[in-house]
Amino acid sequence: MGDLYLDIIIKNGTLVDTTGCYQANLAIKDGKINAIFRGNKGLDATRVINADKKLIFPGIIDPHVHFQLQDLGKIISTDTFASGTQAAACGGVTTIIDFANQTRGISPLKDFNERKKNADPQVAIDYSLHLSKTDMEYLDEIPTLISEGVTSFKFFTTYSWRNLDLNDAELLHFFREVRKYRGMVMGHCENDAMVLNYRNELIQEGKTEPIFHAHSRPHIVEEEAIQRVLLFAKKTGVKLHLAHITTKQGSDSLFHAKQHGLKVSGETCPHYLLLNERAYKGPDGYLNLMSPPLRHAKDQQALMRRIKDGTIDQIVTDHCEFSRASKGNGKLPFHQILNGIPGIETSLPLMHDLLVNKQKLTYPQLISLMSTRPASIFGLYPQKGSLMVGTDADIVIFDPNLKKTISPEILHYSIDWNPFMDLKVRGWPIMTILRGHMLCESGKFIGPQNEGKFLKRSISQLNGFNYER
Template identity: 35%
Template sequence: MTVLIRGGTVVNADAEHRADVLCQGDKILQVGTDLQVPAGAEVVDAGGAYVMPGGIDPHTHMQLPFMGTVAADDFFSGTAAGLAGGTTSIIDFVIPDPQQSLMDAFRMWRGWAEKSAGDYSFHVAVTWWNDSVHKDMGTLVHEHGVNSFKHFMAYKNAIMADDEILVKSFQRSLELGAMPTVHAENGELVAMLQQQLLAQGIRGPEGHPLSRPPMVEAEAANRAIAIADVLGVPIYVVHVSCGEALDAITRARARGQRVYGEVLAGHLVVDESAYRDPDFARAAAHVMSPPFRSRENQAMLWRGLQGGNLHTTATDHCTFCAEQKAAGRDDFTKIPNGCGGVEERMAVLWDAGVNAGRLTPSEFVRVTSTNAAQLFNLYPRKGVIQPGADADIVVWDPKATKTLSVKTQHSKSDFNIFEGRQVTGVPRHTVSAGRWVWRNGDLRAEPGTGRYLKRPPFAPMFTALERFKQQHAPTAVAR
């Protein structure tokens, strides 16, 4: 298919300008003014609209088996919802059970993802350690294009990685040219606080944020950053939700350490009052970790995004319906953790960011697409409108409005954490790999059309010992 998108304002992370965009097959062929229309090409008028690279959500959990149930959105429904919202690529998570082979888990997730409607890739979690994990990490990097490994510092007695695992996995990531990522919450403290709250008779959803206060997140972020600093490996902190964890990232970056932060759209606009809703179903629908925080924390997260200490925006899309959440009706610790948002992320960020003067259009592109592409080595295939890049494009109407609601969403979830929020600025059209997948409100997603994205490793850096020897080598004296 050949498509000419004419008359829009092309927005990349570094600049915006009026230009036409010609796509042929699954690639962008030309970007320029007054491009000639090739024979047989479809011409689309983008007047009054922005033409931007498709969104990349670097943190989703489609079809995740978790806490005794399975997330409602599978890889088709979840990626299709993303396409409707302008997100054309996701990076999901392979999460092996303790003692499960990383390769066995990876093959299982790859099978589930074959039905994806949008492009996808994987982080792989390290939930235990022995020599086979060390070996599998190398196989994943060199043969399967995985360049990031996830570490849950929470969920004690399940998938939590202790300090020994962090040290060994971070070191192995360094050797391989991969980047460790961390879910930063002190699992020991969370487990203790949960039991104390239950003993006090606090059993409803309001107990969830009380068991995971900001300092629980900050301690873990500081610890993971310190371990990464000693080893000399870059680190990516997922779903930063509070000012204290952001402070840890900001301090480390000021010292020159390679630390990158991710913030969820939900954490920027939804606050902790949701857990005090007298309706159990509505309160439980907001249970995720880390929890939603105060408005003061939201203001700090926006500053972190504006100031460049938070780099990507994600959703942690992991949907559970009311019947599934009801497993924790009498014990908040049993409420499956997870919320949606893959469809709403970009509209929420545009409305609360660009329309509110917090972000420019180019900054919006940077935090919804380009930074993720660069951090996880998908750039310039993804994250930019330029010749040779994938034809993943959003024609964005900055004046169109929409009320976000479970009634109009494409996710299988029966709840929307942004319910009733009116946004200005939504996708008019979405192109994925050169195909129309969203056209004036018509979702044209097809199962199995998404492609698996291999992400090459980064150049391996010096190990901590080699770096120490370099820094402390005797200096030759000139004669």
């Protein structure tokens, strides 16, 4: 390596990837990981960081977020791509995948281009987009979208009242089309008719407090929809990713589908592991509404088992940030409250504390769940999700002993509440680097504000499966 002059050298840290943990120095030049080495080697750099007793992770990848959420052209979430990605960076996240949502009857390519145009000048970290398909029009745009780097297509089995759902015949047709062009589908699985039926019953009985949101979407709502879309995936041979699994039954269905060789993967979120139905009680209960809803202790234990046995592939946040006012200040019946909670800035420290400190998973398992698997499932690996020489220098330096108590004051969201309020954790990210740019240091965003780039994704490998030609 001789007299090579580097941008950053991170010395004395413990590097973590899916193969293990090892002591080494890591050098960055021109936005890439340039070398991983032991000893001194006489190298010099603009900045040398001593990471003694710290962990070096590949940047966290959150492939399920909703920043700057729009409804009928109006922004309804509290964050923008700018504020959201800066908060993400402070939480150790260097790549997100957000969504372009097709408006029924409108070209999805147009929705994609608009979403990208909104995000491009604002993003502090790298991003990509899934495309949510809401009707059977413009299916011929699927190959164009894939060539633009959008290889995953979201569908909803519910939200008929918001014109988002596909019926069974449409789902089968849609799966077949995506399969034809070698893309993958990603599903929000809840049975629409059941949700509407339970909801109407509860409303007629005058049961409209936040807790009845959970009662309106009981376990069978998720279980039925997951089993149905798994059957459709088996029939059509499409690669299927199950979004935000919340129940024992849902995670067991994923396990059995994998056992039978289906090309399927799945995810859960920190809130389904850390919070339960009780979070809907009390004066702030209305803030914690999201769909699917929070569950019970036995679901949390089942999800944990399915994380440990590798059935659940990844942890995502489904981040979606709303103010108290936009959630109705506690005055609305449950079915009129906007669904979604923030989570992107706290997911790494919360999952480190739960999965590693408490549940005794290994660091490589944590990094697999939060970086490497998401990158490989969605077609970003090894550019993202690894610490290999030659890949993007997206790095988190993590202090496993730094203690924090979750509160809005230490976070970078634009809201005054947090679903994980007062939770104590040990372990916090102290530096975040995106392609060699220092974005965050000691809890402050210091980096360039719009260094993020759109990532064109390739047709991914899912559980090692590729479509045969």
